[in-house]
Amino acid sequence: MPELRRGPTSNxxxxxxxxxxxxxxxxxxxxxxxxxxxKPGACPFCPGNEHLTPPEIYRIQGPDGWRVRVVPxxxxxxxxxxxxxxxxxxxxxxxxxxxxxxxxxxxxxxHNCGLADMAEEQAKLVLDAYIARIQDLMKNPWFxxxxxxxxxxxxxxxxxxxxxxQIIATPIxxxxxxxxxxxxxxxxxxxxxxxxxxxxxxxxxxxxxxVELVDGYVVSTPYASRFPFELVVYxxxxxxxxxxxxxxxxxxxxxxxxxxLGRLKxxxxxxxxxxxxxxxPNPVPRPGQPDYxxxxxxxxxxxxxxxPRLTQVAGFEWGTGFYINPMxxxxxxxxxxxxxxxxSCAS
Amino acid sequence: MPELRRGPTSNxxxxxxxxxxxxxxxxxxxxxxxxxxxKPGACPFCPGNEHLTPPEIYRIQGPDGWRVRVVPxxxxxxxxxxxxxxxxxxxxxxxxxxxxxxxxxxxxxxHNCGLADMAEEQAKLVLDAYIARIQDLMKNPWFxxxxxxxxxxxxxxxxxxxxxxQIIATPIxxxxxxxxxxxxxxxxxxxxxxxxxxxxxxxxxxxxxxVELVDGYVVSTPYASRFPFELVVYxxxxxxxxxxxxxxxxxxxxxxxxxxLGRLKxxxxxxxxxxxxxxxPNPVPRPGQPDYxxxxxxxxxxxxxxxPRLTQVAGFEWGTGFYINPMxxxxxxxxxxxxxxxxSCAS
Numbered sequence: 106m107p108e109l110r111r112g113p114t115s116n117x118x119x120x121x122x123x124x125x126x127x128x129x130x131x132x133x134x135x136x137x138x139x140x141x142x143x144k145p146g147a148c149p150f151c152p153g154n155e156h157l158t159p160p161e162i163y164r165i166q167g168p169d170g171w172r173v174r175v176v177p178x179x180x181x182x183x184x185x186x187x188x189x190x191x192x193x194x195x196x197x198x199x200x201x202x203x204x205x206x207x208x209x210x211x212x213x214x215x216h217n218c219g220l221a222d223m224a225e226e227q228a229k230l231v232l233d234a235y236i237a238r239i240q241d242l243m244k245n246p247w248f249x250x251x252x253x254x255x256x257x258x259x260x261x262x263x264x265x266x267x268x269x270x271q272i273i274a275t276p277i278x279x280x281x282x283x284x285x286x287x288x289x290x291x292x293x294x295x296x297x298x299x300x301x302x303x304x305x306x307x308x309x310x311x312x313x314x315x316v317e318l319v320d321g322y323v324v325s326t327p328y329a330s331r332f333p334f335e336l337v338v339y340x341x342x343x344x345x346x347x348x349x350x351x352x353x354x355x356x357x358x359x360x361x362x363x364x365x366l367g368r369l370k371x372x373x374x375x376x377x378x379x380x381x382x383x384x385x386p387n388p389v390p391r392p393g394q395p396d397y398x399x400x401x402x403x404x405x406x407x408x409x410x411x412x413p414r415l416t417q418v419a420g421f422e423w424g425t426g427f428y429i430n431p432m433x434x435x436x437x438x439x440x441x442x443x444x445x446x447x448x449s450c451a452s
Numbered sequence: 453m454p455e456l457r458r459g460p461t462s463n464x465x466x467x468x469x470x471x472x473x474x475x476x477x478x479x480x481x482x483x484x485x486x487x488x489x490x491k492p493g494a495c496p497f498c499p500g501n502e503h504l505t506p507p508e509i510y511r512i513q514g515p516d517g518w519r520v521r522v523v524p525x526x527x528x529x530x531x532x533x534x535x536x537x538x539x540x541x542x543x544x545x546x547x548x549x550x551x552x553x554x555x556x557x558x559x560x561x562x563h564n565c566g567l568a569d570m571a572e573e574q575a576k577l578v579l580d581a582y583i584a585r586i587q588d589l590m591k592n593p594w595f596x597x598x599x600x601x602x603x604x605x606x607x608x609x610x611x612x613x614x615x616x617x618q619i620i621a622t623p624i625x626x627x628x629x630x631x632x633x634x635x636x637x638x639x640x641x642x643x644x645x646x647x648x649x650x651x652x653x654x655x656x657x658x659x660x661x662x663v664e665l666v667d668g669y670v671v672s673t674p675y676a677s678r679f680p681f682e683l684v685v686y687x688x689x690x691x692x693x694x695x696x697x698x699x700x701x702x703x704x705x706x707x708x709x710x711x712x713l714g715r716l717k718x719x720x721x722x723x724x725x726x727x728x729x730x731x732x733p734n735p736v737p738r739p740g741q742p743d744y745x746x747x748x749x750x751x752x753x754x755x756x757x758x759x760p761r762l763t764q765v766a767g768f769e770w771g772t773g774f775y776i777n778p779m780x781x782x783x784x785x786x787x788x789x790x791x792x793x794x795x796s797c798a799s
Contacts, residue, residue, distance in 0.1 A: 111676055113651055114636065120776045121777050129787050285461045300461060329462065334479075430468050
């Protein structure tokens with residue numbers, strides 16, 4: 106069973122996952138072995154190989170086979186369990202069982218068509234699957250945050266090339282999410298306005314860092330971008346909860362994501378990137394247990410952060426949580442605005 | 453001039469360094485060009501090539517040439533300047549001039565002898581240089597934190613192979629440092645004991661994560677290690693300020709660092725790693741301006757974190773500040789304890 110541990114000085118939770126444990130020799134530096142998927146037909150995420158994944162959790166069916174599938178991660182970072190087992194170790198350390206869920210969303214049957222090249226129709230089905238899975242996981246009272254993310258490319262942590270994203274449900278609200286909620290709440294209390302709405306309107310007014318205003322979404326490079334070509338996609342209408350998107354809003358987001366990832370690819374080639382959904386923590390409807398985060402999540406604003414992995418993160422960054430970015434976000438936005446958009450795989 | 457920017461929702465300071473600016477084509481993925489230093493004799497950090505670095509700031513002279521040199525970074529992330537220029541942009545963003553310093557410590561004239569293989573005598577001179585430079589930079593009233601770090605290996609962000617470390621002086625206390633100071637202060641107020649001393653004594657009592665107790669230092673793998681084989685070196689006697697080390701304590705630390713990095717190398721080969729010194733922020737002795745951080749830094753405890761770069765940091769980690777570690781720190785400590793230590797370059 107994986108374990109969640111909190112460091113006494115960092116207040117940071119870490120998942121220690123013995124199921125993923127390795128021996129020192131596994132970390133020795135050697136040329137990467139040819140991955141199984143490079144053998145034609147051996148990709149466990151391709152149609153015909155459904156028996157290679159753990160049993161399916163969710164599927165969107167098309168006329169000739171599945172269009173999106175969700176399966177448990179074969180090496181889950183967190184697992185379902187009947188108790189949290191929160192306890193103190195030696196007086197200063199905190200631990201709990203690694204309770205949670207870890208799922209993989211197979212975004213398309215087409216091994217070679219990632220989100221940047223996808224037909225908008227298919228990308229919208231991916232969003233449907235995201236929302237269906239998040240809504241289902243939110244029903245579990247142990248789960249406090251549902252984290253949706255995508256690792257694209259080896260340097261971004263993807264171990265398989267077939268287009269996929271992941272969901273991890275955690276029994277705590279992660280520190281970065283908690284801290285941005287607190288900042289947003291303090292701002293709301295002082296101004297009676299959403300901090301993210303204010304940031305977004307400031308960006309639109311200045312225009313310097315805007316990449317595109319499209320279909321109800323604002324795509325911009327953050328003022329304090331940590332990474333070259335870092336991007337954020339905000340819904341223009343205030344909403345704290347990603348899962349409340351209407352079908353029309355899903356189409357808009359599908360189009361926006363495909364266009365934005367397409368711009369990155371047209372400008373920089375098939376770069377490794379991560380994207381992360383930031384949305385509200387789960388409300389906790391346990392009777393008699395009023396919960397801080399459930400009272401007022403309406404001062405939050407969901408968004409998607411896109412983080413290209415073009416620079417090495419060095420000691421400076423790890424030691425201080427403070428970054429050096431050689432690409433001013435105003436320049437990055439300009440380069441991205443000027444891109445000529447390519448056509449999708451399907452068109 | 454570089455600029456410091458703070459994001460309104462993350463509260464994180466980022467250095468935007470146009471001096472280091474690049475065009476999109478510089479980020480395109482292509483095979484790494486043969487670095488200049490790979491041509492024999494072309495390393496700018498080797499003896500005989502002193503003219504290739506900016507003018508020297510500090511040197512420790514030996515009988516036949518320098519033993520340690522400190523030079524400004526050729527592409528500094530922060531620069532000396534006569535005012536901070538703190539201001540608000542568009543109401544929600546904070547910025548200031550990129551005021552600071554960025555220096556490089558050349559640890560040895562020997563291109564091929566890193567800290568893991570170094571004679572203890574030479575490693576002690578490196579520590580002397582660290583302390584001399586930090587003490588000098590602490591005199592500048594704009595500098596609030598002096599960050600000492602080392603990037604070893606390309607994947608850890610080192611652009612040159614010749615053994616070197618870096619110092620960046622910043623006009624703010626970085627967020628992670630500030631947050632751990634706050635945690636330590638709250639603990640001290642509640643318990644009247646240093647949090648780090650308590651953690652260290654807890655580690656010694658349990659022994660599970662101890663790698664070595666040597667020469668007045670405790671080497672252990674942190675309870676909530678983010679990375680496989682992450683290490684921390686604490687001085688066993690309480691001290692908040694790294695620069696107060698006596699000559700004898702410096703010898704002890706030199707020996708401890710060489711042994712610890714030697715263990716890592718013997719176990720895992722020449723792995724890329726970062727190390728970061730965590731020490732007290734600068735006291736601010738401006739008359740009439742009492743400063744929060746200068747009143748009670750004695751509840752802090754300096755230490756050196758060593759972070760091997762064996763795993764890819766993926767979207768999950770960037771999105772939440774919460775990590776998956778496939779190597780339980782108890783196992784890592786055991787592997788490291790059992791290593792047979794190699795001999796140094798000089799012996």
